Amino acid sequence: MTKTMVSCAQCTFGVFEEQAAKNTNGEILVEFDKAVQGLTADIISHTAFGSSYKLGMEAFHAQKELQAIAISSLLNVQIPGFSYLPTRRNRLKWMLEKKLRSTLMCIINSRLASRGSGYGNDLLGLMLEACTTTEQGGKQEQLSLSMDEILHECKTFFFAGYETTSILLTWTVFLLSVYPEWQERLREEVLREVGTGNPSGDNLGKLKEMTMVLHEALRLYGPALFMQRKTITDMVVGAITIPKDHAVVIGAPFMHRDKKVWGEDADQFNPTRFANGVARAAKVPHALLAFSIGPRACIGQNFAMLEAKSVMATVLQKFSFTLSPTYVHAPADFLTLQPKFGLPVVMKLLDV
Ligand code: HEM
Known part of the structure; x- marks a missing residue:
C-alpha cells in the first residue's frame, strides 16, 4: 500500500517538479489544497480498486458532485414529497446516483467474475475475501454482505x-509554512531516515517528529469538527446529567484547545507536546479526538497517517515551501474544516 501511495504522490509532485525546473528561480505557485484533493482521490481509487482505479475515479467524481448537491441543499426548507419532483436538481441527482451505482456495480461484478486465485489485495478484494470466509476460516460460495x-x-x-x-495535508503544509524551523526539522528527519530514495513502510515508521507534527495539525486543525452520539441510558458527564435518548454533539475544536486539558499553550503550535505519544500529550489520555475514540473510532486512521507521511516525505525530499502572499487565513466549516479561500503555496525546488 505504501508503494501505491508514494507512486501517486511522486506522480503529482513530479509534474510540479518539471514545471518549477523550467523557471530560473525554481519556483512554482501551487493551489496546494486542490492538488492534494486530487492526489488523495487518486490514492483511494488505487488502493480501493487496484487496476480498476480509472472506473473508481469516475465513481468518485459522481459521488463528489452528489456531496456538493447535498451540502448546497443542507439549509433548504424540506417540503414533503419535493425530493420526488423532477426538478433540474433532482434529475441531476438521480442521474449521478444511477451513474455511481452502475460504475461501482461494474467494478464489483468484474472482480467477482475474475476470482481465480483470489479477489486481489486492494480494499475491495480484501472485503470480498472477508465476505466469503466463514467464522471458522473456511470458504463459502455466498457473500455474507448483500450487493447493496x-x-x-x-x-x-x-x-x-x-x-x-x-x-490534514493542507493544514500540515500551512503550519510548516508558518513555522519554517519545523519544516526544516522534518526535512532533516526525512533525509536522515528515508534519504532521497523511495519512502517505504519501514523508514516512514521511523519519522517520529513527522508523527508529532501530524498529531499537532490534527489537534489544531482537525478535519472532523463534530461527532454525534445518542445516549442509550441516563448519563452524568462532569456536572451535566444527560437523559436517555438525547443527541449529544461533541465539538472536537473546543476540546482540542481547552487550556485545562492541554495547558496554557493550548492555542499554540507545539508538536513537542506529542514527544511521548498521544496518550501523554495532555492531562488526560484520550484528549485527542481527531479520529474519535471507542467502537466507532476511525477505521482508516493508520491508513490516513501512512498516507500523510508518504505524501509529506515526498514533498519534503524535493521542495521547500512558503505561503503565497495571496493566502487569506479563514478556516471555515464545510462539514469538515477547510481553508475558505484555499491554500496557495510557493514551492521551490531544493537544489536550485
Ligand atoms: C486525517 C484523516 C481522517 C480523519 C481526521 C478521520 C476522522 C474520522 C472520525 C472523527 C470518525 C468518527 C466519526 C464519528 O465518531 O462520528 C471517522 C470514522 C470513519 N472513518 Fe475516518 N478519518 C480519516 C481518514 C479516514 C480514511 C483514510 C478512511 C478509509 C480509508 C476512513 C474511514 C472511516 C470510516 C469507515 C469511519 C466510520 C467508522 C464506523 O462508524 O465504524 N477515515 N473518521
Whole structure:
C-alpha cells in the first residue's frame, strides 16, 4: 500500500517538479489544497480498486458532485414529497446516483467474475475475501454482505477516506509554512531516515517528529469538527446529567484547545507536546479526538497517517515551501474544516 501511495504522490509532485525546473528561480505557485484533493482521490481509487482505479475515479467524481448537491441543499426548507419532483436538481441527482451505482456495480461484478486465485489485495478484494470466509476460516460460495451493503462500503471508503486526509495535508503544509524551523526539522528527519530514495513502510515508521507534527495539525486543525452520539441510558458527564435518548454533539475544536486539558499553550503550535505519544500529550489520555475514540473510532486512521507521511516525505525530499502572499487565513466549516479561500503555496525546488 505504501508503494501505491508514494507512486501517486511522486506522480503529482513530479509534474510540479518539471514545471518549477523550467523557471530560473525554481519556483512554482501551487493551489496546494486542490492538488492534494486530487492526489488523495487518486490514492483511494488505487488502493480501493487496484487496476480498476480509472472506473473508481469516475465513481468518485459522481459521488463528489452528489456531496456538493447535498451540502448546497443542507439549509433548504424540506417540503414533503419535493425530493420526488423532477426538478433540474433532482434529475441531476438521480442521474449521478444511477451513474455511481452502475460504475461501482461494474467494478464489483468484474472482480467477482475474475476470482481465480483470489479477489486481489486492494480494499475491495480484501472485503470480498472477508465476505466469503466463514467464522471458522473456511470458504463459502455466498457473500455474507448483500450487493447493496458492499456498494455502500465502497462509497464510505471514498466519502470518509479522501477529503479528510487531503485536509490534514493542507493544514500540515500551512503550519510548516508558518513555522519554517519545523519544516526544516522534518526535512532533516526525512533525509536522515528515508534519504532521497523511495519512502517505504519501514523508514516512514521511523519519522517520529513527522508523527508529532501530524498529531499537532490534527489537534489544531482537525478535519472532523463534530461527532454525534445518542445516549442509550441516563448519563452524568462532569456536572451535566444527560437523559436517555438525547443527541449529544461533541465539538472536537473546543476540546482540542481547552487550556485545562492541554495547558496554557493550548492555542499554540507545539508538536513537542506529542514527544511521548498521544496518550501523554495532555492531562488526560484520550484528549485527542481527531479520529474519535471507542467502537466507532476511525477505521482508516493508520491508513490516513501512512498516507500523510508518504505524501509529506515526498514533498519534503524535493521542495521547500512558503505561503503565497495571496493566502487569506479563514478556516471555515464545510462539514469538515477547510481553508475558505484555499491554500496557495510557493514551492521551490531544493537544489536550485
Ligand atoms: C486525517 C484523516 C481522517 C480523519 C481526521 C478521520 C476522522 C474520522 C472520525 C472523527 C470518525 C468518527 C466519526 C464519528 O465518531 O462520528 C471517522 C470514522 C470513519 N472513518 Fe475516518 N478519518 C480519516 C481518514 C479516514 C480514511 C483514510 C478512511 C478509509 C480509508 C476512513 C474511514 C472511516 C470510516 C469507515 C469511519 C466510520 C467508522 C464506523 O462508524 O465504524 N477515515 N473518521
